[in-house]
Amino acid sequence: MDLELETTKHDRTTVLTVRGEIDVYTAPRLRQAIVDLVDAGSTSIVVDMEKVDFLDSTGLGVLVEGLKRVRTRGGDLSIVVTQDKILKIFEITGLNKAFALHSSVDEALAEPVSGG
Amino acid sequence: MTGPELDGGPPPGLELELPAKPAFVRTARHTVAALARLHDAPEDLIEDIKLAVSEACTAALGRPEGDGGSPREAIRLTAAAEAGRVVIDVIDPAGLFERSVAGAPSDIDTEDLPFDRLLALPLIRGLVDEVAIDPEEPRGVRMRMIVRFDADPVAGSS
Numbered sequence: 001m002d003l004e005l006e007t008t009k010h011d012r013t014t015v016l017t018v019r020g021e022i023d024v025y026t027a028p029r030l031r032q033a034i035v036d037l038v039d040a041g042s043t044s045i046v047v048d049m050e051k052v053d054f055l056d057s058t059g060l061g062v063l064v065e066g067l068k069r070v071r072t073r074g075g076d077l078s079i080v081v082t083q084d085k086i087l088k089i090f091e092i093t094g095l096n097k098a099f100a101l102h103s104s105v106d107e108a109l110a111e112p113v114s115g116g
Numbered sequence: 117m118t119g120p121e122l123d124g125g126p127p128p129g130l131e132l133e134l135p136a137k138p139a140f141v142r143t144a145r146h147t148v149a150a151l152a153r154l155h156d157a158p159e160d161l162i163e164d165i166k167l168a169v170s171e172a173c174t175a176a177l178g179r180p181e182g183d184g185g186s187p188r189e190a191i192r193l194t195a196a197a198e199a200g201r202v203v204i205d206v207i208d209p210a211g212l213f214e215r216s217v218a219g220a221p222s223d224i225d226t227e228d229l230p231f232d233r234l235l236a237l238p239l240i241r242g243l244v245d246e247v248a249i250d251p252e253e254p255r256g257v258r259m260r261m262i263v264r265f266d267a268d269p270v271a272g273s274s
Binding site: 021023024025054056057058060061084085089092093 | 170235239
């Protein structure tokens, strides 16, 4: 399965819905999508990974890069994770402490935007 | 082709030679997953195997595509499943494992190395039961990963 990306706007927050597999081949497209959102002025981003079938360290690197990018602009990037296999990857790497992880988009949207 | 002969005999192993290109990493992980599935490995373990294979192959790719370097030799992958375990070797002729995932921290040029590459080995260690990185003859580096699982209880009953 290829990578599919879709953005929807919810007030000040943009939800980036990701479907498919994120690996060394597809991660550059996710990186570019986040860069484009930030360049367009979105600094409150929710990455919805509910439909992500596979995530590796390349994808994690892109998410960390995206988090840094929005935080330097006073925003935040949070992630919706519902599958144990994806959550496990955040836990093994300790990145579950770096990101705000949510179990639904609604929950993520209810969280106030943090950042300096 | 179908036939009962395909169901018998020793467990099939895999030998893959993959161009050192990101597009082929997916092929590697799904092929090894198919082998593990054939041997009744549990689905959650198959997900771990897919990720470990993906990390090892990605590490063997070295620098991201488009760095202007010379074309790379193919990455070799072998996998074999037997009662209760899958053994996977990823052989990188260029020996990039050493630089990207197996080097001492002081040897890793962080200017040159993306953050995600630093995560590869800890991830692999968290996913497989054993991992070893050794020189490969005549050159290159081999990463061997072993994943154990409960053997098929029906086949194993006495």
